[in-house]
Amino acid sequence: MEALVYVCKSAAILSLFYLVYYLVLRKNTLFTANRHFLIGGILAAALLPALKFTKVVYKEIPTYTSVMIPNNVSNQLVATSEATSALDIWSVLFFVYSIGVIVMLVRLTIQIWSLIRLIRNHPSEKRGSFYYVKINETLSPFSFFNYIVYNPSSHSEDDLEMILKHEKVHVREWHSFDILLANLNRCLQWINPFAWFYKFSIEENLEYLADSQTVQQLTSKKEYQLALVKASSPFTSPALTNPFYQSFIKKRIIMLNKSNSHKRNLWKMGIILPILAFFLYSFNVSEIVQYQETEPEVETKAQSVEVSPILKTDISAESADTILNEAFEPITKTIVSEENTSPVTATTIETDAQDEVVETMVLQNELAEQSSFQEVKILITKNTTNAELDEIKKRLKKDHGLDMSYTVSRNSNKEITSISISYTGENRNSNYSVSDDDGIEDFYFYEKENGDSGFWSETHELRREERMKEREIREEERAYRNAERLARTKEREVEREERMKDIDRRRKNQQRRIEKQQERIKERNKQIAERSYNLAKLNSTRSIAKSKGSNNVNVFVDSDDGYENAIIIDKDTSDETL
Numbered sequence: 001m002e003a004l005v006y007v008c009k010s011a012a013i014l015s016l017f018y019l020v021y022y023l024v025l026r027k028n029t030l031f032t033a034n035r036h037f038l039i040g041g042i043l044a045a046a047l048l049p050a051l052k053f054t055k056v057v058y059k060e061i062p063t064y065t066s067v068m069i070p071n072n073v074s075n076q077l078v079a080t081s082e083a084t085s086a087l088d089i090w091s092v093l094f095f096v097y098s099i100g101v102i103v104m105l106v107r108l109t110i111q112i113w114s115l116i117r118l119i120r121n122h123p124s125e126k127r128g129s130f131y132y133v134k135i136n137e138t139l140s141p142f143s144f145f146n147y148i149v150y151n152p153s154s155h156s157e158d159d160l161e162m163i164l165k166h167e168k169v170h171v172r173e174w175h176s177f178d179i180l181l182a183n184l185n186r187c188l189q190w191i192n193p194f195a196w197f198y199k200f201s202i203e204e205n206l207e208y209l210a211d212s213q214t215v216q217q218l219t220s221k222k223e224y225q226l227a228l229v230k231a232s233s234p235f236t237s238p239a240l241t242n243p244f245y246q247s248f249i250k251k252r253i254i255m256l257n258k259s260n261s262h263k264r265n266l267w268k269m270g271i272i273l274p275i276l277a278f279f280l281y282s283f284n285v286s287e288i289v290q291y292q293e294t295e296p297e298v299e300t301k302a303q304s305v306e307v308s309p310i311l312k313t314d315i316s317a318e319s320a321d322t323i324l325n326e327a328f329e330p331i332t333k334t335i336v337s338e339e340n341t342s343p344v345t346a347t348t349i350e351t352d353a354q355d356e357v358v359e360t361m362v363l364q365n366e367l368a369e370q371s372s373f374q375e376v377k378i379l380i381t382k383n384t385t386n387a388e389l390d391e392i393k394k395r396l397k398k399d400h401g402l403d404m405s406y407t408v409s410r411n412s413n414k415e416i417t418s419i420s421i422s423y424t425g426e427n428r429n430s431n432y433s434v435s436d437d438d439g440i441e442d443f444y445f446y447e448k449e450n451g452d453s454g455f456w457s458e459t460h461e462l463r464r465e466e467r468m469k470e471r472e473i474r475e476e477e478r479a480y481r482n483a484e485r486l487a488r489t490k491e492r493e494v495e496r497e498e499r500m501k502d503i504d505r506r507r508k509n510q511q512r513r514i515e516k517q518q519e520r521i522k523e524r525n526k527q528i529a530e531r532s533y534n535l536a537k538l539n540s541t542r543s544i545a546k547s548k549g550s551n552n553v554n555v556f557v558d559s560d561d562g563y564e565n566a567i568i569i570d571k572d573t574s575d576e577t578l
Contacts, residue, residue, distance in 0.1 A: 004094050009049035009283055011192040012473060014185070016275050017041030018194045019480060021201060024268045028261040031209035037269050038202050039178060042185045048276065053285045097191060104187035115238050119147050130171060132164075142238065143167040145176045159227050165217055169210040178202050193481065208255050215256060225253050282469070376400075376447045382415040382439035392445075400447060401425050415439040421455075430454045 018041070025034050124131045124147065133149040141150035141163050148167045152160060170176070182199040189195035211228075215221050228249050378392060389406055396402040402425040409418040419440055422431035432455040434440050443457035569578070 004090060004097065006049045007097065007189070007191075008470060008473075010045045011189050011194070012283075012477075013048055013276065013279065014041060014045040014189060014192065014198060015194040015477060015480075016279065017044065017272060018198050018201065020269075020272050020275070022197075022484075024271060026201070028265055028268075029208075029212070029255065029258055030261050030263070030265060031205055031212060033266055033269065034205050035178065035202075035209060038198070038205065039181065041198070041272075042181055044276070045185070045189075048280065049284070051280065051284055053280070055285060100190045101187060104190045108183055108187055111238070115144055118238060119144070119149065122149075130168060139238070141167060143170045143176070144238075145174070146171050158223070159230065162214065162218065162224055162227050166210050166214045169213045170206070173206075173209070175206045175210070178206060204251070207252060211252055211256055221256065225256065228252055376445075378445040379442060380419075380421075380445065381442045382417075384416065385414075396423065396445075400453075402428065402453075409435075411437075411439070413439075423453075425453075428453055 017038070021034065021037060021041070025037060028034065118135075119133055122133050122135050124133045126132075129146055131147045133147055135149060135151050136153075137151065138154065139149070139151060141148070141155075143149070148164065148171065150160070150163065150167075155163060179202070182202045186195045186199050211224075215224055218224055380389075380392075386408070389408070393404045393406075396404050402423045404421065404423040406419060406421040408416050408420075411417050417437055417439060418433075418435035420431070420433040423429065423445075430453065432443065434443065434457075441457055441459045443455055443460075445453070445455055447453040
């Protein structure tokens with residue numbers, strides 16, 4: 001259970017860091033600061049849940065273990081069967097969580113081994129601190145620590161130069177360490193959806209950082225953006241690497257053209273500090289309860305009874321040897337009745353330990369006969385002896401008709417380290433079990449005036465409150481997830497509308513181009529037809545002239561048929577004819 005509590009606290013801290021990054025820092029261009037913030041979130045999620053703060057809380061309880069208690073205290077008792085069921089549920093959840101962690105770690109190990117095998121199976125060339133690995137597979141260029149892997153035949157020389165500059169930034173900045181850390185964090189928090197988003201945010205920010213530094217080394221930002229557009233490639237890349245071809249090309253281009261954020265925006269990262277402080281105060285502060293002994297008081301409707309503290313110790317914190325070897329102090333019993341206000345003092349008895357136990361039971365029986373049914377609360381501690389447990393068993397059978405059974409285990413100090421206790425009666429039954437190597441925590445058997453009975457402890461009450469707080473946290477996380485899901489849905493709707501508008505605009509432009517092209521084709525066909533028609537008429541006229549024996553012919557045509565009314569002028573035409 002402690003391990004699951006640690007995992008829940010770690011997941012909550014990681015989720016807080018992710019929400020601050022997503023809502024406040026994601027759109028900044030301070031990529032290096034964002035990288036440190038995200039890595040700090042993983043480290044904080046791993047270390048802060050282990051910090052423990054304590055505060056002492058003082059509570060007053062009587063020194064006896066069998067007393068008549070008021071209703072407002074007894075109402076706080078809870079049934080132990082629920083606590084036992086909760087422990088079983090925690091065990092099942094821890095088993096499921098452990099299986100998931102093992103599966104994720106095996107998957108991560110396989111990915112690392114596959115990557116190492118790919119690099120080893122191809123020759124590498126060292127240039128400075130970089131190892132260049134040329135491959136023939138259709139994989140996207142990527143880097144892994146100081147290895148840069150690429151297929152030179154898949155890129156032009158200019159694009160390849162920009163790609164290598166980009167991957168060198170990943171190598172110099174040790175971005176592979178961030179990727180491995182994010183994947184390991186996802187393995188340990190696989191059940192937390194924010195851990196998966198966190199890994200994507202780290203990869204996204206690293207690409208922004210590499211793009212920003214690569215552009216500073218180039219003369220043309222436009223050429224690099226064109227290379228990114230070309231990077232919309234179907235090539236795959238191995239896991240745990242920094243591939244050049246990423247799916248969020250549009251976001252990378254937008255961030256490249258975005259104006260640099262001012263450094264004064266770094267204060268936004270401080271938002272996480274008060275949130276973490278509140279979290280640690282709420283969940284990492286444990287209470288140490290110290291009990292103070294008080295004089296017991298018992299009140300009923302018919303009478304008021306006061307019993308000496310020594311008589312009120314059916315089940316004391318002392319060991320059985322102390323009870324048997326030491327004599328009790330003088331015992332005094334005083335009964336004050338409504339009709340007779342003068343106190344009556346019983347005989348003072350001084351005898352050995354065994355007689356004192358008998359006398360105690362006699363006095364308790366007298367008190368039971370003189371009053372109506374009163375609520376009972378019996379404390380059992382790690383120092384309770386078997387003799388005291390047997391006495392409790394006899395008393396419950398005699399006074400309340402309950403058959404109790406128990407089994408205990410003790411350490412060398414005779415302290416109870418494990419106990420299983422149960423009882424049955426008329427329409428009443430319950431059981432309780434607890435174990436602790438350092439000695440069990442204190443718990444109570446109780447029976448109310450209305451007949452309710454069971455077991456209760458302060459620790460179980462605190463655990464119930466913790467479960468309520470954890471439930472509230474889960475509800476808040478669910479609300480965050482719903483809000484984030486709604487925001488993503490709205491963002492997708494806006495993007496879809498923009499795409500539809502862009503498609504419609506391109507379709508209209510294409511339609512206009514087609515219409516203009518059709519008009520040009522019609523005009524060209526018309527011109528060709530006219531030229532063909534004129535050429536045909538001219539050829540026909542010349543053929544008529546040649547048939548009449550003239551070589552040099554000038555023809556004037558004033559007819560649609562082209563030759564019926566033609567006037568032929570040759571070298572023999574006289575001026576008079578003209």
